[in-house]
Amino acid sequence: MAHGAHRTPSLPPHPDLTLARDCELCLGWGTVVTRDGDHELCHSCQPDPLGDQGAAASGT
Numbered sequence: 001m002a003h004g005a006h007r008t009p010s011l012p013p014h015p016d017l018t019l020a021r022d023c024e025l026c027l028g029w030g031t032v033v034t035r036d037g038d039h040e041l042c043h044s045c046q047p048d049p050l051g052d053q054g055a056a057a058s059g060t
Helices: 052-058
Strands: 031-033 039-041
Touching: none
Parallel strands: none
Antiparallel strands: 031 039
């Protein structure tokens, strides 16, 4: 039996495609798909929505 994509309560992120245009990691899409099948903004070309707080919270 074929299964479709899992529905998620949150909307997919909206990347800035101008920034993503030449990115080799996301191939210009601005998002990447995680191992869990979730869409996330590309960490290479998209700015961190939390600014510097995101890096401090993650410990990097």
